[in-house]
Amino acid sequence: MVRTIRFHELGGPEVLRYEELPVRSPGPGEVRMRVDAFGLNRAEVNFRRGTYIDDPVLPAGLGYEASGEILELGPDVDRWAVGDAVSVVPAFSQNDYPVYAEEAIAPAAALVARPDGMDAVTGAAIWMPYVTVYGALQEVVRVRPGDHVVITAATNSVGMAAIQVVRHLGAIPIATTRTAAKHDALREAGAASVIATDTEDLTDAILAATGGQGAQVAFDAVAGPQVEQLARAMAPNGTIIVHGNLSGQPTPFPGNRFGPVWMRRYTLFEVTKDPAGLRRAEHFVRAGLATGAFAPVIDRVFDFDDIAAAHIYVDSDERRLGKPVVRVRRTEQGA
Structure with missing residues (x-):
């Protein structure tokens, strides 16, 4: 029996429960792993609310990304061995392989x-943020040296990874954030320009940052009506890649009054569910880590017992920079 976090009804953080549940043996193509830590994402907050891209099957577990050690192999798993230190990347439904637990079953194809x-x-x-960015900026479009890349909501883990990846590719990152409070931190993180959208006109600020030429790529986590402001600030045949919807509003497609602009919806599953794409992403991320070009930014580390507080934090304006993580403390360790 292991402690697992589940919810039996949709709602706020108060619906999360700790339950003692058995862990089944892994089936074909699966492993059983000890979970030492797991990443926190708005995807889990939205899944708990019932506002994510797939609906939870109640009672439901949570979680997409984790790290730990393989404890048992299922049939037909030949790449891995018991004792391997691995990370899980999002490549499945949270209904099928939740990782908010002391132990979890994971598909071997989703391990690195x-x-x-x-x-x-x-x-x-590390993996969700950098793989998300890799897929958008190397598989969907090919960012080139000298390109201006607008990164909206740049203070979250994907935004911070995007700043590093864009610089690694020789391009110029333009970061946006709601207020000027994190301006200096984003500049220190590598952004060439920072735009505070609460006080600056987004279109004018992007055009100013690009010398009037417009941006070649916008990597947009906000979506909603803001995409029209982005479209006005794009270079001819620029691309807007929408990978989130933090605005919570409908996203219009820029009409004929805008210049020639490509607009594309994107999720990281396009990469993680493609074995060849995931292997390319893994090599890309490893190379960046090895050279020091990529340095994961950890926002805050929560204890396993504080999951409600962790979810409140993920959904709040108090967040700083980077990825919130939960460190799992297993009962058998006496922690």
């Missing part, structure tokens, strides 16, 4: 090896 010397907390924080 944790780099030598990397701790579990960092191992739970």
Whole structure:
């Protein structure tokens, strides 16, 4: 029996429960793993509310990304061995393989090896952000040296990874955030320009940052009506990649009054559910980590017993920069 976090009804953080549940043996193509840490995302908050891209099957578990150690192999798993330190990348429904638990079943196809010397907390924080960015900026479009890339909601884990990836590719990151409070932190993180959308006109600020030429790519986590402001600030044949909907509003398609602009909805599943794409992403991320071009930013680390507080934080304006993570403390360790 292991402690697992589930919810039996849709709602706020108060619906989350700790339950003692058995862990089944892994089936074909699966592993059973000890979970040492797991990453926190708005995807889990929305899943708990019933506002995510798939609906929870109640009672439902949670979680997409985790790091830990393989405890048992299912049939037909030949790449991995018991004792391997691994991370889980989102490549499945949370209904099928939730990882908010002391132990979890995970599909072997969704595992990547944790780099030598990397701790579990960092191992739970790296793959979703960097793979998301890799897929958008190398598989969907090919960002080129000198391109201006607008990164909206740049303070979250994907935004911080995007700043690093854009710089690694020789391009110029333009970060947006709601207020000027995190301006200096984003500049220190590598943004060439920072735009505070509460006080600056987004279109004018992007055009000013690009010398009037417009941006080649916008990597947009906000969506909603703001895409029309982005469209006005794009270079001819620029691309807007919408990968989130933090605005919570309908997203219009820019009409004929805008210049020639490509607009594309994107999710990281396009990469993680494609074995060849995931392997390319893994090599890309490992290369960036090895050279020091990529340095994961951990926002805050929560204890396993504080999951409600962790969900409140993920959904709040108090967040700082980077990825919130939960460190799992297993009962058998007496923690």
